[in-house]
Amino acid sequence: MLRGLLVTFVLASIIWVPPSFAVDPNEILEDSVLEGRARQISKGLRCIVCQNQSIDDSDAQLARDLRVLVRERLVAGDSDQGVVDYIQSRYGDYVLLNPPVKGTTAVLWLGPVGFALIGIFGITVYFRRQKKLQLAGPAAGTEKDRSS
Amino acid sequence: MIKRLAFLAPILVLGILAIWFTLGLQRDPSRIPSVLINQPVPEFSLAALKGFDRGFSNKDLMGKVSLVNIFGSWCYACLAEHPFLMQLTKNKVLPVYGIDWREQDRTSGPRWLKRQGNPYLLVGDDPKSRGAIAFGVSGAPESFIVDKAGIIRYKHIGVINQANWKATLLPIVQKLRQQ
Numbered sequence: 631m632l633r634g635l636l637v638t639f640v641l642a643s644i645i646w647v648p649p650s651f652a653v654d655p656n657e658i659l660e661d662s663v664l665e666g667r668a669r670q671i672s673k674g675l676r677c678i679v680c681q682n683q684s685i686d687d688s689d690a691q692l693a694r695d696l697r698v699l700v701r702e703r704l705v706a707g708d709s710d711q712g713v714v715d716y717i718q719s720r721y722g723d724y725v726l727l728n729p730p731v732k733g734t735t736a737v738l739w740l741g742p743v744g745f746a747l748i749g750i751f752g753i754t755v756y757f758r759r760q761k762k763l764q765l766a767g768p769a770a771g772t773e774k775d776r777s778s
Numbered sequence: 779m780i781k782r783l784a785f786l787a788p789i790l791v792l793g794i795l796a797i798w799f800t801l802g803l804q805r806d807p808s809r810i811p812s813v814l815i816n817q818p819v820p821e822f823s824l825a826a827l828k829g830f831d832r833g834f835s836n837k838d839l840m841g842k843v844s845l846v847n848i849f850g851s852w853c854y855a856c857l858a859e860h861p862f863l864m865q866l867t868k869n870k871v872l873p874v875y876g877i878d879w880r881e882q883d884r885t886s887g888p889r890w891l892k893r894q895g896n897p898y899l900l901v902g903d904d905p906k907s908r909g910a911i912a913f914g915v916s917g918a919p920e921s922f923i924v925d926k927a928g929i930i931r932y933k934h935i936g937v938i939n940q941a942n943w944k945a946t947l948l949p950i951v952q953k954l955r956q957q
Contacts, residue, residue, distance in 0.1 A: 677918065692826075692907060692910070695910075720814065720914040721813070722811070
């Protein structure tokens with residue numbers, strides 16, 4: 631029991647890494663509402679240099695400059711969507727961690743549904759056939775049993 | 779017969795996906811297709827480097843087919859590219875503009891240009907990545923061909939050299955000049 635706890639603790643301490651904050655204290659806006667919006671926007675924007683991190687998580691300099699830009703535009707009175715549009719117009723959909731639903735991304739969004747439908751169709755056909763065989767099958771089988 | 783083939787269909791699909799994904803692995807994920815191609819240069823206005831008379835803004839990019847180069851004194855690849863840019867300017871091939879990106883301090887850029895030579899007609903100081911973000915840049919060096927109307931026509935990621943200039947960039951410049 632004690633050993634189990636100890637092992638759990640050791641493993642947990644290896645896996646659990648304290649969150650590090652990329653956002654520099656001097657970037658943070660005094661207005662907490664604006665800062666909250668900035669954090670929310672930053673979480674949805676991809677860091678172009680590190681690619682699998684948001685600019686909110688990234689320590690890259692370009693990510694830092696983008697965070698500052700996001701805050702400056704918010705202070706200047708841009709809406710959240712306005713800020714995102716501004717950056718998207720320069721870096722493309724790629725900068726959005728959540729890809730938008732539109733013509734070119736239809737396969738991405740609808741593909742899984744399509745495959746699921748194909749699967750359901752396949753399973754349905756399979757079981758229907760199975761049922762038909764069962765209805766016809768046992769009758770033939772019993773006759774065989776009798777003859778043996 | 780057709781029923782037999784139906785069982786092969788998943789394998790066939792798997793095969794096609796395998797080929798597709800294997801090809802996908804060959805792609806360089808840092809090469810992001812630019813959305814700015816065929817778009818006007820976004821608005822930007824950069825201050826002059828220390829000791830220079832003029833900065834550089836999007837309004838300077840009108841009337842001539844030109845090259846915009848993002849560089850920095852910290853960037854080794856830029857150092858490798860630099861002699862070729864010098865040659866472009868020396869041979870008056872086309873106007874070359876520079877965005878000096880993210881220097882440590884205000885003297886690093888000017889010092890570097892003094893040492894290596896300055897091929898740029900105008901250079902903008904870009905400590906806060908405003909110019910770089912305007913062009914959707916992810917690293918240096920990156921270069922853009924801008925046409926007479928100030929529209930971005932081509933993005934080149936990495937070093938420009940004799941080979942890729944001749945093969946890719948120069949033909950684009952020549953075509954744009956005829957328009």
